[in-house]
Amino acid sequence: MSDPLADIVTLLQPAARYSKLVSGAGTWRVERQETGQPFYCVVLEGSSRLSAEDKQITLREGDFILIPAAHAFTMSSLDDGPGIDPLTVTMLPEETRHGDPEGAPNARFLVGHFAFGSPDAALLVSLLPRIIHIRGDSRLSAIVQLVTDEARAERPGKNMILARLLEVLLVEALRSNAGEKAPLGILRGLSDTRLALAIRRLHDNPAREWTVEQLAGEAALSRSAFFNRFRRAIGLTPMEYLISWRMALAKNLLRQEDIGIQEIAERIGYGSASAFSTAFTRFAGLPPSRYAEQTKTISNASA
CATH class of the missing domain: 2.60.120.10 (Jelly Rolls)
Known part of the structure; x- marks a missing residue:
């Protein structure tokens, strides 16, 4: 895991x-x-x-x-x-x-x-x-x-x-610094044994079509109890965290020369390049292809 x-x-x-x-x-x-x-x-x-x-x-x-x-x-x-x-x-x-x-x-x-x-x-x-x-x-x-x-x-x-x-x-x-007294964020979430199970499952398979109900099941909690407990601990809803993690993975993959948009989409849980592009643009403010170009330009300039 x-x-x-x-x-x-x-x-x-x-x-x-x-x-x-x-x-x-x-x-x-x-x-x-x-x-x-x-x-x-x-x-x-x-x-x-x-x-x-x-x-x-x-x-x-x-x-x-x-x-x-x-x-x-x-x-x-x-x-x-x-x-x-x-x-x-x-x-x-x-x-x-x-x-x-x-x-x-x-x-x-x-x-x-x-x-x-x-x-x-x-x-x-x-x-x-x-x-x-x-x-x-x-x-x-x-x-x-x-x-x-x-x-x-x-x-x-x-x-x-x-x-x-x-x-x-x-x-x-x-x-x-982890534990129940940890500040709002991933450390507090991981110090909660129930939430930690769901977070680890999410990281283990970010491409899965997760729902709040499924993640709650991993934590052995009801949907509402899991949702509220997750948001109080991490400061994001479960779906906000999932999308944020997927986009962090996507941005890292977009820096690589040998991975296409379709493959990235599949790796992080989007059925098509167009669906991924729409989600990425909404999250990052520009299309993935444009983001990749800008990132590589900055990388080459600093090399």
């Missing part, structure tokens, strides 16, 4: 961008305006405050933060005081220092960004929590250290290894 969480992370196509060591001393503050790319941070020493996604979080040693789509955030020392401008930045030999360049650090972090290569990353990210905060998870810290070591070294197969490590990092971070 499919693993929906692994399916989503694989389709996101995470790729390494950079990571670095950062420290803060005295009174310091970091203000960032980001472009919606994923950001992560591991607290190696000390403590600090993070303001992001309408939340204020006190970070301690061993904490892990993942923001799947970072737009704006602030990190700062816990205490404000007189002295040097808190926005001062100094490049030291092995790390970036914020605040007092001469003082003893009160916090040290490993921070990094990676990119999602999926043409439908925004849709997939919308199914994930806006911010993930995990405390004292040695497994995640070990994986992040492997990512950092690989990113800084020049070894054969570097890009392939980084891609696999980032997939593992994402899955580990996401499943560590």
Whole structure:
């Protein structure tokens, strides 16, 4: 049976961008305006405050933060005081220092960004929590250290290894945040054993002509109970989720040179190319052939 969480992370196509060591001393503050790319941070020493996604979080040693789509955030020392401008930045030999360049650090972090290569990353990210905060998870810290070591070294197969490590990092971070208290989205849905059965069946065979009744049967629930439970957990109706997942798969397939529209239609549950084209155009705002052309043009330009 499919693993929906692994399916989503694989389709996101995470790729390494950079990571670095950062420290803060005295009174310091970091203000960032980001472009919606994923950001992560591991607290190696000390403590600090993070303001992001309408939340204020006190970070301690061993904490892990993942923001799947970072737009704006602030990190700062816990205490404000007189002295040097808190926005001062100094490049030291092995790390970036914020605040007092001469003082003893009160916090040290490993921070990094990676990119999602999926043409439908925004849709997939919308199914994930806006911010993930995990405390004292040695497994995640070990994986992040492997990512950092690989990113800084020049070894054969570097890009392939980084891609696999980032997939593992994402899955580990996401499943560590799963449970009944998980934010609205796929993690909460998968933490519900009844809903998880239906979601896995849907991912296992997205081309099947699913109905709400059939999915409810997989979850051993009545139609109305399943429908309401699904929408409360994930934020979409079962059919909205099915269509969204089919279209995410379609967008990924349209990037490939050797697959025609008819084959894509059949793979994701449409009886004809015209039926798929109509559904895709309604969802994406342009026909699949046009979307494929635009995607390949962008890909060639960035190559």
